Amino acid sequence: MQAPPQRTDRHRVRRHPERAAYDRERLYAVLDAAFLAHVAFVVDGQPFAIPMLHARDGERVLLHGSVSSRLLAALAGGAPCCLAVTVLDGLVLARSQFAHSVNYRSAVVFGRAVEVTDPDDKARCLWRLTDRIVPGRAADSRPADDGELAGTRVLAVSIEDASVKVRSGGPRDHEADLALPHWTGVVPLALSHGIPQPAPGSESIPLPAYLAPSTDP
Amino acid sequence: MQAPPQRTDRHRVRRHPERAAYDRERLYAVLDAAFLAHVAFVVDGQPFAIPMLHARDGERVLLHGSVSSRLLAALAGGAPCCLAVTVLDGLVLARSQFAHSVNYRSAVVFGRAVEVTDPDDKARCLWRLTDRIVPGRAADSRPADDGELAGTRVLAVSIEDASVKVRSGGPRDHEADLALPHWTGVVPLALSHGIPQPAPGSESIPLPAYLAPSTDP
Numbered sequence: 001m002q003a004p005p006q007r008t009d010r011h012r013v014r015r016h017p018e019r020a021a022y023d024r025e026r027l028y029a030v031l032d033a034a035f036l037a038h039v040a041f042v043v044d045g046q047p048f049a050i051p052m053l054h055a056r057d058g059e060r061v062l063l064h065g066s067v068s069s070r071l072l073a074a075l076a077g078g079a080p081c082c083l084a085v086t087v088l089d090g091l092v093l094a095r096s097q098f099a100h101s102v103n104y105r106s107a108v109v110f111g112r113a114v115e116v117t118d119p120d121d122k123a124r125c126l127w128r129l130t131d132r133i134v135p136g137r138a139a140d141s142r143p144a145d146d147g148e149l150a151g152t153r154v155l156a157v158s159i160e161d162a163s164v165k166v167r168s169g170g171p172r173d174h175e176a177d178l179a180l181p182h183w184t185g186v187v188p189l190a191l192s193h194g195i196p197q198p199a200p201g202s203e204s205i206p207l208p209a210y211l212a213p214s215t216d217p
Numbered sequence: 218m219q220a221p222p223q224r225t226d227r228h229r230v231r232r233h234p235e236r237a238a239y240d241r242e243r244l245y246a247v248l249d250a251a252f253l254a255h256v257a258f259v260v261d262g263q264p265f266a267i268p269m270l271h272a273r274d275g276e277r278v279l280l281h282g283s284v285s286s287r288l289l290a291a292l293a294g295g296a297p298c299c300l301a302v303t304v305l306d307g308l309v310l311a312r313s314q315f316a317h318s319v320n321y322r323s324a325v326v327f328g329r330a331v332e333v334t335d336p337d338d339k340a341r342c343l344w345r346l347t348d349r350i351v352p353g354r355a356a357d358s359r360p361a362d363d364g365e366l367a368g369t370r371v372l373a374v375s376i377e378d379a380s381v382k383v384r385s386g387g388p389r390d391h392e393a394d395l396a397l398p399h400w401t402g403v404v405p406l407a408l409s410h411g412i413p414q415p416a417p418g419s420e421s422i423p424l425p426a427y428l429a430p431s432t433d434p
Contacts, residue, residue, distance in 0.1 A: 015282070042262070102350070106268050145315075191408055199388055
């Protein structure tokens with residue numbers, strides 16, 4: 001039996017509280033914008049932080065891996081976990097080293113994982129995880145067969161507590177530094193997608209529409 | 218008194234051992250290539266994962282933050298921590314959903330943090346952390362003054378155990394799937410730097426050479 005979730009203040013942001021938010025709408029936006037999660041949990045007193053692909057499914061966050069993964073097994077046992085995602089938006093260059101910063105959107109979720117065992121739910125979760133790689137891809141690939149389903153563990157992390165932290169905008173130098181001659185500003189950062197490289201056998205297959213370069217600026 | 222480091226197998230990669238490495242050279246390369254770390258540690262049985270800027274300084278990994286941060290104080294107390302960095306290199310699209318993957322370079326470091334208190338060492342660490350934002354920037358900004366040094370905590374994480382995991386190359390579909398008609402290949406990913414946006418007051422200052430667009434392909 002696992003203990004019921006405890007309401008705590010573990011998710012309260014102390015540093016730069018003006019950057020913090022606690023509403024689900026902003027939490028979901030950051031979880032959906034981030035491509036990768038780092039999941040922390042404890043085994044025999046030792047903290048682990050593991051990079052994992054995640055996908056939000058309503059109020060739960062999906063993870064997956066091999067049934068032979070000891071770390072996934074530890075998570076599936078209902079140990080408390082902390083899932084963090086961070087989207088980097090820019091480098092903030094100020095006149096003082098102290099005022100240098102980074103623009104980012106981050107979310108930290110505290111919860112526990114439960115294993116998804118219902119076959120239909122599990123297949124749907126894997127579909128969603130595939131579509132996180134490229135939206136539209138799940139429908140254009142072979143779904144998991146029974147053997148692959150049996151070899152994969154899917155976990156759903158409940159969101160017990162969570163916080164979002166965002167920094168945006170330019171540098172905020174001290175008044176006394178404003179006369180210093182250094183260039184200041186922001187260098188935008190983004191995870192960019194390059195030109196798709198076909199694997200052997202796919203050179204003559206037209207590039208799927210969902211891989212076409214975005215027309216967004 | 219903190220316990221001496223224990224040699225354990227906590228860092229041994231079980232899943233996809235062919236992707237793993239344990240030598241310092243490759244570890245340092247991944248730590249240096251990643252812009253952001255996620256640091257896991259335990260407070261009262263609760264795991265935390267916090268995004269932090271990191272900088273490698275020889276055999277130690279530097280972190281910093283405010284002296285008023287309770288999380289940094291917990292880390293500085295010598296609690297075991299796990300620092301993970303991940304560089305995303307590509308999306309791997311296979312014929313089966315199961316064979317989809319991501320190309321990446323990740324490193325996981327197990328160690329303990331000690332606070333850097335020597336004033337000269339501390340100032341040098343903050344210089345290095347500033348230069349992680351943009352190489353060359355530390356020399357073109359005002360170093361921390363005594364008040365800023367006093368308000369900042371610098372931690373150095375010792376590397377007790379560590380592992381590197383790398384996936385590269387194209388999709389590896391099962392033989393039975395090779396006749397399926399889906400496009401397969403790799404979509405390269407990279408954290409790209411956009412055009413620097415000057416802050417008010419810097420519009421007429423020439424862009425520093427270290428911010429000029431790279432001539433690399």
